[in-house]
Amino acid sequence: MAQRRCGLCTQDIAATEQLAFIGETDAQYYLEPPLHHSCAAYALQVCPRLHAAGERIEVALTQTYELAEDRITGMTPEGELRRATFLFGDPLSRHLGILEFYLAFPVSPTRLTGPAWLAEHLSRPSQGAPSA
Template sequence: MPPQIAALPQDRGFPVPWVADWSGNTETIALDPQDGRILACDCVPGRGRAMLGVNCAVRQRQGMRERLCGTCGTPITGHLTMIGTPDMPYSLEPALHIDCALFSLLACPRLTRGSERVGVVVMDGYTLLEDRILGVNHDRSLIRTILPPALGFVSGGVLDFLVAVIPGTAQRFHATEWLDANRHAATTPSPASTEGHA
């Protein structure tokens, strides 16, 4: 296990990704000078029960903007690795270091169960859009829209997550193919020494 992952809080014996939400939090709508109305969350990693598969909106936006690894929460200075489907046009998940992506693909039950449908995308950067909540339907489902940041602020909607638009120049792989080509990085102790591998 990479040391940056071993240092994460655990829930039921598993390390919990930095971007994960935790139970017992309060979500509120706050006014931000840069983003307008935002969904704010006061969850604290390690306090409560991990809500695996659910992202904290605050850490998700921070990870997307600051290029922080969604698994370990530390900066990524090289290539960005995202897990999803091989043909995904966008992602709501922050990018990962190569060794954090390797660990996630090998250890996360959600990813290992559906590995034939899982893909890895490697890129140098992405364009961000905003996922904003505009209201609630009669069935209590949310009315959402995706907007460029310049329009999001004036839309009146509440900023929930940021959406990374994956560029056409990104390298796309099936997870098994990418794992086979990158297993050598699994023993590398620091993210800084592995993040340049595609």
């Protein structure tokens, strides 16, 4: 996620290009990398989980995002994991916990339900799925 590469095709996403994140409605952060618009459209059409979730899936559009690290810092007496979120690259974080996930926080995203965004995206000329 630190290199601004598409989570589907793995190609770079230009700094001038708008990113798409796909996830649950009103998600504050995403565990999956950003996507090109065409790759997001493809994923929404072919992934059975995303397709079946319908209106519960949202596309968050943004120019940029901030990264954080979700780290396991210990366990409770009941056996539950203790977690903490650190700024991406914090030099002390690796001494304080085990990295489990990177978290992407979109900056000022525009949010649409998956089906609404897909219908709008596909109605634009030359906006189909990526070519193989």
